[in-house]
Amino acid sequence: MPLFAQSKRGNDRPNIIFLLTDDHRWDALGAAGNPIIQTPNLDALAGRGILFENAYVTTAICSVSRSSILSGQYLSRHNIRDFNTDFSPEALSQTYPALLKKAGYKLGFIGKFGIDVNNQPDSLFDYWASAKEGQPQYELVNQSGKIIHHTDSVGKDIRQFLDRFGRQEPFCLSVSFKAPHELDGNPPTYPVQERFRNLYKGVTIPEPVTAAPEYWNSLPDFFRTDKNIGRERWKPLLSTAELRQETVRNYYRLITGVDEVVGNLVAQLREMGIDQNTIIIFMGDNGFSLGEHGLEGKWFGFEEAIRVPLIISGGALPQKWSGKKTKKIGLNIDIAPTLLGFAGVPVSLGMQGVDLMAVLGGKVPARSDFFYEHTFLGSPRLPKVEGVVGADFKYMKYTEFNYEQLFNTKNDPHETKNLSGDPAYLKQLNLFRSRYQVLRESVK
Numbered sequence: 511m512p513l514f515a516q517s518k519r520g521n522d523r524p525n526i527i528f529l530l531t532d533d534h535r536w537d538a539l540g541a542a543g544n545p546i547i548q549t550p551n552l553d554a555l556a557g558r559g560i561l562f563e564n565a566y567v568t569t570a571i572c573s574v575s576r577s578s579i580l581s582g583q584y585l586s587r588h589n590i591r592d593f594n595t596d597f598s599p600e601a602l603s604q605t606y607p608a609l610l611k612k613a614g615y616k617l618g619f620i621g622k623f624g625i626d627v628n629n630q631p632d633s634l635f636d637y638w639a640s641a642k643e644g645q646p647q648y649e650l651v652n653q654s655g656k657i658i659h660h661t662d663s664v665g666k667d668i669r670q671f672l673d674r675f676g677r678q679e680p681f682c683l684s685v686s687f688k689a690p691h692e693l694d695g696n697p698p699t700y701p702v703q704e705r706f707r708n709l710y711k712g713v714t715i716p717e718p719v720t721a722a723p724e725y726w727n728s729l730p731d732f733f734r735t736d737k738n739i740g741r742e743r744w745k746p747l748l749s750t751a752e753l754r755q756e757t758v759r760n761y762y763r764l765i766t767g768v769d770e771v772v773g774n775l776v777a778q779l780r781e782m783g784i785d786q787n788t789i790i791i792f793m794g795d796n797g798f799s800l801g802e803h804g805l806e807g808k809w810f811g812f813e814e815a816i817r818v819p820l821i822i823s824g825g826a827l828p829q830k831w832s833g834k835k836t837k838k839i840g841l842n843i844d845i846a847p848t849l850l851g852f853a854g855v856p857v858s859l860g861m862q863g864v865d866l867m868a869v870l871g872g873k874v875p876a877r878s879d880f881f882y883e884h885t886f887l888g889s890p891r892l893p894k895v896e897g898v899v900g901a902d903f904k905y906m907k908y909t910e911f912n913y914e915q916l917f918n919t920k921n922d923p924h925e926t927k928n929l930s931g932d933p934a935y936l937k938q939l940n941l942f943r944s945r946y947q948v949l950r951e952s953v954k
Contacts, residue, residue, distance in 0.1 A: 523853050524826035525788040526610070526682040527775070528845065530579070531768055532572060532622060532691035533808065534794030536565065536817040538765055546713055547762045551773035552821065555792060559823025560831050560870070562840040566899060569884050570796035570808035570815045572624045575842050576686075579795070580605040580625075582846035582861030584953040585883050592886060593644055596626035604858035606846040607634060610682045613855045616675045620667040621660075621686035622646050624795075637675065637683075639667040646688050648701040659703045660688045661764070665771040669778060676782050680853070687771075690764035690798075697746030700760035703767050710759040717751070718802045719924045726804025728928070732911050737890040740805035748801040758800055779825075786825035789852050793845065794818035802924070809892050811882050811906040811915070812925055816899070822848070822866065831870070838876045839901075840866050862953065881949035882906070898946050905942035916942065 536542060540549045541556035542563075567575045569585045577583075577590040581601065585591060588601065602608055607617050611634065618637035623630050624644070632638040648660045658666070664687055675681045692698040726734065726741075736742060747757045772792070779785035799805040799814040808815040820840050822831075843863035850857050851865035868874040879900040888894050889910050897906035902920040907913070914930040916939050929935040 522787055523613075523615075523680045524824070525676075525680050525784060526615075526849055526852060527788060527790045527824070528682070528684045528849065529772065529790065529792040530576075530621075530684070530686045531765070531792075531794045531819075532624075532686070532688055533796060533798040534690060534765065534819055535797040535800070535814055536794070536819050538690075538762065539819045541821075542819060546710065546715065548709070548766050549769040551769045551776065552792060552819075555772065555776070555790060555823040556821045558832050559790075559821055559827055560834045560836060562820035562822075562866075563835055563837050564901075565793065565818050565820030565840040566816050566880065566882075567794075567796045567818055567842045568880060568882060570810070571884065571886055572622075572691075572795050573626075574884075574886070575795045576624045578842045579793075579845045580607070582606070582843050582857065582863040584843060584862055584881065585885070586950075586953040587860065587862060590625060594626055594628075596629040597631070602631055602634070604860055606849050607631075607682065607684065609850060609855055609858065610853055613853060614680070615853065616678055616681040618671045618675065618681065618683040619686075620671065620683070621664050622688050623686065637671045639671075640686075645691070645694055648688065648693055659701075659767070661703065661767040661771060665774055668771065668775055672775075672778055672782065676779075676784055679784070679787065682849070682853075686795075687768050689768050690761045692743075692747075698743060700757065700764060702760055702763040706763040706767055709763050709766060713759065715755050715758045717754075718800070720803045720926060721748075721754070721801040723804065725802075725926065729803070730908075730911070730913050732889055732913070733893055733908070735890050738805075738893070739887075739891050740799065740807045740809060744801065744804060744806040748806050754801050761798075761800065788824045789822070789826045789849075790824040791845065791849065792819065792821040792823070793842065794820075795842070809884055809886075809895075811884075811895055811897050811899070811904065813919065813923070816882060818842075826852070836870060838866075838869055839878075839880060841877075841880055879945065879949075881946075881953050883953075896946070896950065898942055898949055900942075903938060903942065905939070905946060907946065914939070914943075 541553040573593045581588045617635040619635045620639045623640045652658045748754045796808045797815045802814045847857045847863045847865045883896045904917045906915040915928045916930040917925045
């Protein structure tokens with residue numbers, strides 16, 4: 511039997527809940543060492559489970575990352591490169607929800623789907639609560655004509671799903687919050703729940719090391735333009751100290767709103783008596799720059815953009831994993847194989863991720879690096895970038911301009927100095943150039 515297919519209750523396959531936040535950077539979590547943000551329920555999940563300190567996405571944009579989560583594949587293989595492409599019927603049949611359904615799981619999906627609005631796979635699921643819109647509004651009007659915040663609406667649907675299917679085990683519920691994604695507009699905004707509007711009021715948010723103008727000015731000319739979306743969105747939200755303080759506070763407020771829903775979810779599982787037969791995995795779909803390098807947003811290869819929170823927890827997780835932290839690399843493409851592993855369901859041959867529990871158990875080698883790719887739009891809006899992220903170094907190549915970056919992320923975690931032109935690092939640069947070519951072919 512595959513590793514961890516059994517739950518504490520015996521031979522029953524565990525229920526599985528996958529929670530996804532939108533634009534949630536790795537350090538916006540109390541358990542990750544953030545001394546300001548209040549995330550007690552997520553911290554408790556980490557305390558009862560496994561916190562991945564080096565979790566990343568292989569492409570930092572929501573539609574591509576979500577496709578990678580569902581399929582266990584890199585962009586170069588699933589080939590969903592924009593917001594108007596969906597899974598073919600054959601590809602959809604090999605995603606983790608479809609494979610779990612074939613194995614007898616009841617399926618639920620709640621929140622922002624984020625892949626091709628017009629062709630959502632709602633018929634695959636037993637419970638579907640996702641509006642046909644690329645970016646949901648934060649303030650929704652319910653059937654009574656009252657305004658409900660998107661995060662609270664997600665919480666309501668979670669309760670409904672569990673009331674209906676919670677005792678029809680096993681089930682797999684995938685939940686996708688809009689928070690803490692900004693509400694697109696001119697300017698973008700962060701609508702928070704009324705009860706959190708004064709949270710963090712008066713708290714001073716530290717200034718990032720690379721928020722200083724010199725770091726934006728050190729970037730190449732093709733990147734350093736007002737047409738760059740990351741710079742365009744930086745201006746109304748982060749370009750002054752006052753703006754940045756309020757933007758980050760609102761970002762944190764939205765995450766605390768998610769944390770509240772997670773707490774209610776865990777409480778309901780306990781009330782129903784199914785918490786000990788449930789696995790909970792929590793992740794962000796990509797990271798988010800909050801002024802670092804003079805940018806707002808994701809897309810590029812900087813740590814703030816590609817590194818995310820990842821927690822594996824739940825009562826069905828064997829006790830020996832409780833309260834563990836690991837520095838092993840975990841990726842968004844690993845979610846599908848890991849979920850299937852808990853259910854004892856074989857992965858599809860096309861999946862490129864690995865079962866993270868098998869990695870932690872020593873049954874699968876831990877990766878030492880991974881390929882990063884972002885090809886949406888291109889210059890000047892979003893210069894295309896590919897590269898290799900290793901344990902101590904990172905290599906990024908802006909492919910339209912053959913421009914290279916090499917960062918020693920061990921000694922320079924804020925990525926303040928590009929070493930690609932430093933003769934002392936030529937050997938390291940050439941090693942990463944070679945590795946880049948190998949990985950670039952292997953992910954197809």
